[in-house]
Amino acid sequence: MLRYLTRRLGQAVLVVAGVVVLTFVIMRLVPGDPAVAYAGPRASPAELAAARAQFGLDDSLPVQLWKYVRDLAGGNWGVSLHTRQPVRDDLFQAFPASLELVGAALIIAIVVGIPLGVGAARFKGKFPDLSIRVSSMLAVSIPVFWLALALQTVFASGLGWFPVAGEYDSALDKTSPLHVYTNITAVDALITGNWPILLSALAHLVLPALVIAAYPAGVIAQMTRASLIEESARDHARLERALGFGETSVLTRFALRPALNPVLSLIALVFAYSIVNGFLVEAVFNWPGLGRYAADSIRSLDTPSIAGVTLLVAVLYVVANLAVDLIQGVIDPRMRAR
Amino acid sequence: MTVSASPEAPPVLRRTALRHLAGVDRLAMVGAVLLALIVLAALLAPLIAPYPDDGGSATHPLDALLPPSGAHWFGTDQVGRDVLSRVLYGARTSLLIAVAVLVISGVVGVVLGVVAGYAGGWVRDVIMRVTDVFLAFPALLLSLALAVVLQPSVTTVIVSIAVTWWPWYTRLTASVAASVSTRGFVDAARCLGVPAPVIAIRHVLPNSLTPVLVQLSLDGGGVILTAAALSYLGLGAHEPTSEWGLMVQQGQSLFTTDWWVVTFPGLAILVTAFAFNVLGEGLRARLAR
Numbered sequence: 001m002l003r004y005l006t007r008r009l010g011q012a013v014l015v016v017a018g019v020v021v022l023t024f025v026i027m028r029l030v031p032g033d034p035a036v037a038y039a040g041p042r043a044s045p046a047e048l049a050a051a052r053a054q055f056g057l058d059d060s061l062p063v064q065l066w067k068y069v070r071d072l073a074g075g076n077w078g079v080s081l082h083t084r085q086p087v088r089d090d091l092f093q094a095f096p097a098s099l100e101l102v103g104a105a106l107i108i109a110i111v112v113g114i115p116l117g118v119g120a121a122r123f124k125g126k127f128p129d130l131s132i133r134v135s136s137m138l139a140v141s142i143p144v145f146w147l148a149l150a151l152q153t154v155f156a157s158g159l160g161w162f163p164v165a166g167e168y169d170s171a172l173d174k175t176s177p178l179h180v181y182t183n184i185t186a187v188d189a190l191i192t193g194n195w196p197i198l199l200s201a202l203a204h205l206v207l208p209a210l211v212i213a214a215y216p217a218g219v220i221a222q223m224t225r226a227s228l229i230e231e232s233a234r235d236h237a238r239l240e241r242a243l244g245f246g247e248t249s250v251l252t253r254f255a256l257r258p259a260l261n262p263v264l265s266l267i268a269l270v271f272a273y274s275i276v277n278g279f280l281v282e283a284v285f286n287w288p289g290l291g292r293y294a295a296d297s298i299r300s301l302d303t304p305s306i307a308g309v310t311l312l313v314a315v316l317y318v319v320a321n322l323a324v325d326l327i328q329g330v331i332d333p334r335m336r337a338r
Numbered sequence: 339m340t341v342s343a344s345p346e347a348p349p350v351l352r353r354t355a356l357r358h359l360a361g362v363d364r365l366a367m368v369g370a371v372l373l374a375l376i377v378l379a380a381l382l383a384p385l386i387a388p389y390p391d392d393g394g395s396a397t398h399p400l401d402a403l404l405p406p407s408g409a410h411w412f413g414t415d416q417v418g419r420d421v422l423s424r425v426l427y428g429a430r431t432s433l434l435i436a437v438a439v440l441v442i443s444g445v446v447g448v449v450l451g452v453v454a455g456y457a458g459g460w461v462r463d464v465i466m467r468v469t470d471v472f473l474a475f476p477a478l479l480l481s482l483a484l485a486v487v488l489q490p491s492v493t494t495v496i497v498s499i500a501v502t503w504w505p506w507y508t509r510l511t512a513s514v515a516a517s518v519s520t521r522g523f524v525d526a527a528r529c530l531g532v533p534a535p536v537i538a539i540r541h542v543l544p545n546s547l548t549p550v551l552v553q554l555s556l557d558g559g560g561v562i563l564t565a566a567a568l569s570y571l572g573l574g575a576h577e578p579t580s581e582w583g584l585m586v587q588q589g590q591s592l593f594t595t596d597w598w599v600v601t602f603p604g605l606a607i608l609v610t611a612f613a614f615n616v617l618g619e620g621l622r623a624r625l626a627r
Contacts, residue, residue: 011470014467014470015467015470015471015474016474017468018467018468018471018474019474021471021477022471023483026483026484026487027483027487028373028483029487029488055561068529093539098387131367133365135613136589137365137615137616137619138608139613140559140611141559141563141608141611141614141615142568142608142611143563143572143583143586143604143607143608144567145566145567145586145587146586146600146604146607146608147606149586149593149600149605150593150600150601151588152593153593153594153597157593157594204385218348226600257619272476273476273478276478276479276482277478279478279482279605280567280570280571281520283571284590291375294482295571298482298486298571298573301486303487305484306483310475310480310482310483311478313475313479314476314479315473316475317474317475317476318474322349337620
C-alpha cells in the first residue's frame with residue numbers, strides 16, 4: 001500500500017507541475033500588453049515601466065516561469081487586474097460560493113441518479129428502463145446555460161416561486177447580519193442559527209443547483225444501471241436467485257454495493273466538471289462564485305485572475321482523482337497492482 | 339432487446355440490414371435518424387431555409403420579434419431575421435466545429451497513441467505523462483482559458499477544443515496498440531525484418547482503430563455542447579454567423595417576452611447533442627457485446 005501511495009502521489013505532483021507550466025504558457029499567449037491593461041491607456045511611460053517591472057515582464061521567459069512558480073509556492077498568486085486585489089484573496093472569497101452550489105447539485109444528482117439507475121436495471125428492456133435511459137440522455141445533452149435561462153424565466157421571473165438571482169437576500173444583512181466562518185452562506189447561517197438568511201440562501205440555491213445537477217444525475221444513472229446489470233449477471237447473483245431471493249432483493253441487497261464502486265470514481269470526476277459547468281450557470285443566476293469571477297476576468301482580459309481560476313480548478317481535479325484512487329486502493333487491493 | 343415487429347412478419351424482415359448495423363438498439367436508431375436529418379439540414383440549408391439571406395447579416399427592422407406563424411415557423415429575432423433559417427444555418431457551424439475537432443484530435447490522438455503503445459518504454463511514459471497534464475483540466479476550463487487569449491472566432495473554438503480533446507484518444511489508442519503489439523502477427527512481422535515504422539502503420543494502427551472510432555462518435559455531443567458554451571460566453575462565433583450558442587446569448591434578455599428567440603436555438607443544441615449521445619452509446623454497447 002505504501003508503494004502504491006508514493007507512486008500515485010509522485011504522479012500527482014508531476015501532473016500539478018505540468019499544469020503550472022501549461023497555465024503559464026497559455027497566459028503568455030495573451031495578445032496585448034498586460035502592463036497596459038493594468039496601468040490603463042493613458043498611463044505615462046514611467047507608470048508603464050513601473051507596471052512592467054512589477055509584473056516582471058522585462059525578464060526572459062524561463063526567468064518569468066521560475067519567478068511564477070516561486071511566487072505560487074510562496075502563496076502569491078498575483079494581483080487581479082480588475083479587482084486590484086490579490087488573486088488568492090479573490091479566489092478565497094469566490095470558491096466557497098461555487099462549492100456550495102456544486103455540493104448541493106451533487107447531492108441532488110446522487111439522490112436522484114442512483115435510484116433511477118437501480119430502477120432502470122430492475123426493469124431492463126421494459127418501459128421504465130427506456131424512459132429512464134431517454135431522460136438521462138436528455139439530461140447530459142442539454143446545454144446548461146439554456147436550461148438555466150429557461151428555469152429562471154419560468155420559475156423565477158414568470159411564476160415567482162424562486163428568487164431570480166444572487167446567493168441570498170442582502171437586505172437581510174441589516175435585520176440579521178451573518179457571521180462569516182466558512183464563506184459558505186448556507187453553512188454559516190446554519191451553524192450560527194441565522195434562520196432568515198438560511199431560508200433565503202436555500203431558496204436562492206434551488207434553481208441553479210437543479211440546473212447543475214442535470215448532467216451528473218444523468219451520468220450517475222447511466223453508470224449505476226450499466227454497473228448493476230453487469231454485477232447482477234455474476235455467479236453470486238445466480239446463487240441468490242436460486243436461493244429464492246426476488247430480483248429486487250438481488251439487485252438492492254447484494255449487487256448494489258459492489259456495483260457502486262465505479263459510480264464513486266465517476267462522482268469525483270463529475271465534481272470538477274460540474275464546477276466548470278457551474279461557471280455558465282453562475283453567469284445566468286449572478287452567483288458570486290468562481291464562474292462570475294472568471295466571466296468578469298475574461299471580459300477585462302485579466303490574465304492573473306484567469307490563471308488563478310484555471311490552476312485552482314485543475315489542482316482540485318487532480319486532488320479529487322487522487323483521493324478516489326487512494327480510497328479504491330484501500331477498498332480494492334487489485335487497484336494497487338495497476 | 340425485445341423486437342416489437344408484428345408476430346406475422348417473417349423473421350427476415352424483423353432485422354433489416356440497417357438495424358443490424360447499429361445493433362438492435364432502437365434508441366441508437368433514433369439517434370442515427372436524427373443525426374442524418376441534421377446533417378441533411380446543414381448540407382441543404384441554402385435550399386430549404388425559407389429565408390436563405392437571413393442566415394447572414396440581412397436585417398428587416400419592420401419584422402423584428404414576430405411570434406411564430408405560418409410565414410415564420412420559429413418567429414423572428416431582434417433585427418427581423420427568420421429564426422428557422424438561422425437555426426438551419428447554425429447546424430452548418432455546429433457540425434463543422436464537431437467534425438473539425440474530432441478529425442484533428444482523432445488524428446493527433448491516434449498517431450501519438452500508436453507510437454506510445456508500440457514503442458513502449460520511456461517513449462510511452464513521456465507521452466502518457468503529457469496526456470495526464472492535459473487531462474487534469476476539465477475540457478471546458480482549458481478551452482475557456484485558451485479561447486480568452488486567442489481572438490474570438492469559429493477557428494478559435496475548433497483549436498481550443500481540439501487541444502483539450504486529443505489526450506483521450508491517445509490514452510485509448512495506446513492501451514489498445516500495446517495489447518495489439520504483443521500479438522503473434524506483430525512478432526511474425528518483426529522476425530521477417532519489417533521495419534518498426536512499417537509495422538506500426540500497416541499492422542498495429544488498423545487493428546487499434548475501432549474503439550477510437552466509437553469513442554469519436556460518442557464525443558460529438560460533448561464537442562457541440564462545449565462549442566455552444568464558448569460561443570454563449572462570447573468567445574466563439576460572432577455576428578453575423580448563425581451559431582446556436584451565440585443566438586441564445588443574444589436573445590437571453592428577451593426570454594420572458596419573446597421566448598422563441600432563445601428556445602429554438604437551445605432545442606437545436608439539445609437535439610443534436612442527444613442524437614450524437616444515443617448513437618454513440620448504442621455503438622459502444624454493440625462493440626462491447
